[in-house]
Amino acid sequence: MLKHIVSILLALGIILCAISLPAIQQLSEEEVKSAYLYNFAKFIKWPEKAFRDDHDPFVIGVYGKSGLDEYLVSLTKKKIRERAVEIRTIASVADAEGCQLLYVAAGAERDGERLLQALSGSAIVTVSDAESFVNQGGVIQFVPIRGRLRFIINLYQANHVGLKIDAQLLALAIEVVEEKP
């Protein structure tokens, strides 16, 4: 009797799963981060002043050793908010001024803090996986949970510089910081 129940359950399970499931795949942290950056760009609206004119490209800056460069390259074939995409390696505050999205590698934390202070008034979506990045005035911070990458949004900072974050993106954040951290 038991045997039959088990075999029926097994068979049912297999059929159900075979029909319904997309394959689950593991990706590298860098691949996932790159895809996140692209998605962030899609769900955030920049103020007019963030671009000089309509032909200005959408600039994604990378500060520090992130390992993202090789994955971000394929973004240059795409358009973000109807603008061409440019990937820029950032070495100084001056470089960073022209970016819309800036990824700060975790290793560059200390300099990153100075960078954040300098950019605190600019309409730049700063993103990092550095601990307490959001507390230092960063806009989006990656946090690893259960082996997956999730994120915190500093809505206070985003509002402060005129960035409009889509409700859909906010809903998926594990935490939204609304008060000045």
Added chain:
Amino acid sequence: MLRKLILFLLPLLLLSVPMSLWAQEEILELDLESLMEIQVISAGRKQQNLMDVPAAIYVITAEDIKNSGATSVPEALRMVPGLQVSRIGSSKWAIASRGFNGTFSNKLLVQIDGRSVYSPTYSGVYWDVQNVLLDDIDRIEVIRGPGATLWGANAVNGIINIITKPASDTLGGVVSVGSGNHEEQLLNFRYGVQLSKNVYGRFTINHIERDEFRYHADHSDSLDDWRMTYGGFRLDGDINLQDSWTLQGDIYSGREGQQVYPYWTPESPYASTADDRINADGYNLLARWEHKFSPTSSWTLQSYFDFSDRDEIYVGQMSETFDIDFQHRFQLGERQDIVWGLGYRTIKDDFSNTYMVSFLPKSDRSELLSGFIQDEIRLIDDTLWLTLGSKVENNDYTGTGYQPSAKLLWKPTPKQSVWTSVSRALRTPSRAEATSLVVTNKIPLPPTYTTAYTMYINGNDDMDAEQVTAYELGYRYARDSRLSFDLSLFYNRYKKLTSYSYTFLPSGLPASIEFANDMSGHSHGFEALLKWNPTDWLETELSYSLIRLSMAMGPESQGSPSVMDIVAEKSSPQHQLFLHGGFKLRDNLRLNLWGRYVDSLDVASPVAAVNGDVVDSYLAVDANLIWDITENLELMLSGQNLFDDYHLEFINEYFTPAIDIGRSLYAKVTWSF
């Protein structure tokens, strides 16, 4: 039935499309919901650093389990250096750390996800019902030596923590089907899903059928086949960055054969052989809440309920356990890492007494209250740590007991560590030792031999806890991920060990036999482990262990025919040597070879002492081949005990005659989707 299932599965397997690798462009097109579900491979994944543990710890990883070819938890434990893992029969195991092995190996505590599976009735673990699906196990931590300060009573000579994977690590489905000469059916099914943004779940169904082995004496069938069906689920969720929870449960039902001899009845011929079927059923439910303040500061609240019902011809035992535990860890100042906790457990039991075994009272409820604190003090940065702690426990049998420990860890260089410890641990008397009445012999009386004199073993509710004071010294060296060495030495002093006290009638017959605390002694030995991976395609592991025990009976036992001291001295293999070689033959093909030399047991149990049976030393070789046919289809061919038909590993101390363990060959197909 198995053939049908395979026939049914095959077309599905063929139909299943192999996973294609995503192109970079496709990854960029993934939406946020999908991205949140993807498990990332992180190069710097935090490794558990065994160098910093001041105890003789060995961790069996999920990969080790797979490579072992084991089909049950006890089989997987065979690789642990120094652990004595003896198979008594098809469904019975005797597992002990640092001596005192037996069916009711009572000095080893075993926990599954923080739920104790140590039976307070008999003091020991019913391994046949610890049927966790091996594929669900994240790791098994085995600590040889006392672990009482953190884990509490009965962790006298060791503790085994079986930790299952969180549901977030088991998404998708796995089906495995296996069969062989002994492992007649191995059927596993697991399916995991992300239920919502922050909740993961899985369920597992598993069914096994194992064949009988043979009797050691006359090579006839030992009638100890067993079948077990198990179902389990686990849910894991996050409330926010600080709070996470787990809810999990298992249910099982097993039927096992055994022949009970001698089976005592009130009427002549008194002793007979009884064909018995063990019915073992149970379920449990566990909930856990964890709050993290920071990586070094958190609290956990955990509670579980466990029900088990086990019917054997000589006694039926039902027990309900409720347990709640709170644990808090925090940093005090710059140098101290403190963990403290409180626990409460209540156990209600109910026995179906028989003529042969009875418990008085038949039903009872006992309570256990405990608290512990442990302070790890960093004396010199990155170099010297002192850990002090104690557990205080109050139980209904022996009152309040303290189980303190002091440990010192010294890391002269980052690659080397030396540790030493002194600890005290207690073993609480079991319900059997305190309150049972067991018929142990019936002697027909002359002249007519129609009446018999009955001998009983009586429980003694004045029993004290057994005590150990353990002194340990360890050294570890890890040159890199390719070469490491681990050595642990121990010296244990035991007091108030369980013994039997006899009183005699003028005729010379025992008037009564009662449990007592009249044995003491000491043990010493060491375990050494060398791991060496000379190339990318070869992993090797070699371990050797030595143990010597010496016991003495106290004054109350002078002139008693008890053999407890001899059994304690001679039921452990003095030498054990384990060897493992893992060969990566090709990227998708792996060969594992395991060799085990286990020294003889001159007196495995009291029965063996009476009959003069010896368990000879043996050399067993296991091998398996794991072939990843495609990314999600795997074939395993496994052989255990390859080079001899049968060998004896242990002699059961009660109720069943000695059984030879035979060769086992099986094939298993695993399909993940």
